[in-house]
Structures are given as C-alpha cells and as structure tokens.
Amino acid sequence: MAKLLTGALCVICIFAGLAQCASATEVSVLEYPKMVAPGENVNVKVSWNDVPLDKDYVIRVQLEDWDAKPPVCSFKDFTIDQASGEMVASLPVASNVGGTTSGKFVVAALSKSKAWDDCIASIGTDKVITVNSAFKFDIAESPVAVNKGSAARVKVSWKDVKISPSNYKLVVQIENWEAKPGFAYVTTITDFKPAEERVVEIKIPADAPSAKNCRFVAAFISVATDWKDVYAVVATLKDIEVK
Numbered sequence: 746m747a748k749l750l751t752g753a754l755c756v757i758c759i760f761a762g763l764a765q766c767a768s769a770t771e772v773s774v775l776e777y778p779k780m781v782a783p784g785e786n787v788n789v790k791v792s793w794n795d796v797p798l799d800k801d802y803v804i805r806v807q808l809e810d811w812d813a814k815p816p817v818c819s820f821k822d823f824t825i826d827q828a829s830g831e832m833v834a835s836l837p838v839a840s841n842v843g844g845t846t847s848g849k850f851v852v853a854a855l856s857k858s859k860a861w862d863d864c865i866a867s868i869g870t871d872k873v874i875t876v877n878s879a880f881k882f883d884i885a886e887s888p889v890a891v892n893k894g895s896a897a898r899v900k901v902s903w904k905d906v907k908i909s910p911s912n913y914k915l916v917v918q919i920e921n922w923e924a925k926p927g928f929a930y931v932t933t934i935t936d937f938k939p940a941e942e943r944v945v946e947i948k949i950p951a952d953a954p955s956a957k958n959c960r961f962v963a964a965f966i967s968v969a970t971d972w973k974d975v976y977a978v979v980a981t982l983k984d985i986e987v988k
Contacts, residue, residue, distance in 0.1 A: 784840035848874035
C-alpha cells in the first residue's frame with residue numbers, strides 16, 4: 746500500500762512539474778500606439794519568456810476587435826531563435842480593415858502549424874485602440890546619412906491628430922539601441938496642430954559615435970509618462986548612418 750501511495754505521489758509531482766513548466770511561458774505587450782490607420786505598418790514592442798525552441802512556436806502579434814462591424818483582425822507571425830527576448834514587431838494593418846474605437850493588440854506564443862489550437866501564452870492590451878482611415882502620420886523625407894556635429898532635417902506630416910499638446914508631445918529622434926552603448930538624439934515639439942507638415946531638425950553631437958543601422962522615429966507620446974502612453978508612432982528602416 747505504501748508503494749502504491751509513493752507511486753501515486755510521484756505521478757502527481759510529475760504532472761505538477763509539467764504544469765509549472767507550461768505556465769512558465771509568458772508574453773507581454775510593452776509599447777503600442779493608440780491610433781492606427783488602415784494600410785500602415787504599426788510598431789508594437791513585445792517580449793517573451795521561456796518559449797520552447799524544440800517546437801514550431803512563433804510570436805503572433807495581432808490587432809483585433811471582434812465586436813466591430815465588420816470585425817477587425819490583422820496579424821503577423823514572427824519566428825524566434827531565443828527562448829526569451831523582446832523586439833519591436835512591425836504589424837501590417839490591412840488596407841480594407843474597418844474602423845473601431847475599441848480595438849486591442851494581442852501577443853501570443855503559439856504553434857505555426859496549429860495556430861490557436863496550440864497556444865502556450867497570450868495577453869492583450871486594454872480595448873483602447875482606434876482604427877481611423879482619416880488619420881495619417883508619416884516620416885515623409887529623411888536623409889540616409891548624417892554627419893557628426895550637424896543637424897539632421899526630417900520632414901514629418903500628420904492629419905486628424907485628435908490630442909492636445911497639453912497632454913501629448915511630438916518627439917522626433919534618430920536612434921540605435923543595438924549600438925554599444927545605444928543612443929537616441931531627440932527633438933521635442935509641443936505646439937503641434939491637428940494637421941501639419943513640418944521639417945524637424947535633430948542636432949547630432951560632434952562627439953557622437955559612428956554607427957550604421959540607425960533609424961528615424963517620430964511619435965506622439967504622453968507629456969506625463971513619456972513612452973508609457975503612445976498615441977502614434979512611425980519609423981524608417983534601420984538603414985541610416987551616422988558618420
């Protein structure tokens with residue numbers, strides 16, 4: 746009888762251990778915009794922990810509102826080569842997607858072949874995402890190279906921006922977080938109108954490090970909490986050089 750009890754306890758421990766392993770996988774949405782336009786690529790910063798690499802798991806990033814008419818759903822799967830990490834995922838939003846004021850971003854670790862039938866972790870933001878076809882936000886022109894000690898001139902345009910400069914600010918920056926050390930040179934604008942096209946100058950220090958694979962980023966972010974509350978963000982490809 747004692748042997749049977751011992752065996753049963755071992756089985757229980759094994760199942761408990763498996764349950765703990767399964768629950769160890771986590772995903773998070775770290776940064777995301779609240780305003781999205783159909784047809785644009787949206788930058789969503791996500792992270793994941795303890796995703797098994799011996800199966801076909803991918804990180805899915807999805808914009809959704811199943812209560813909208815018609816329903817909103819755009820997603821993209823990203824392959825990973827690390828069990829834990831973070832990335833800025835570029836999510837294409839379908840050009841024919843409907844409008845909503847209650848969308849949300851979802852990130853999940855799931856099977857590439859089985860999709861949601863084999864999902865080991867998922868989480869969503871609050872339903873605060875607006876998809877608005879009238880909204881536009883773009884880096885219209887930017888240089889491919891900038892010199893140390895100069896000012897990079899970046900043309901930024903926007904339309905139908907429904908926020909107040911008292912609550913949000915526009916930041917335009919050149920950045921490279923993969924450099925060692927990472928850096929960002931920033932210009933802040935606090936007097937924007939709902940629709941504008943403006944050339945923004947970013948000062949590059951004379952002692953700035955030489956770097957390739959930089960990019961320009963423009964974002965409307967919170968005056969009070971900075972990047973913790975992002976209204977909208979756009980970025981160029983990582984093909985800018987500081988020399």
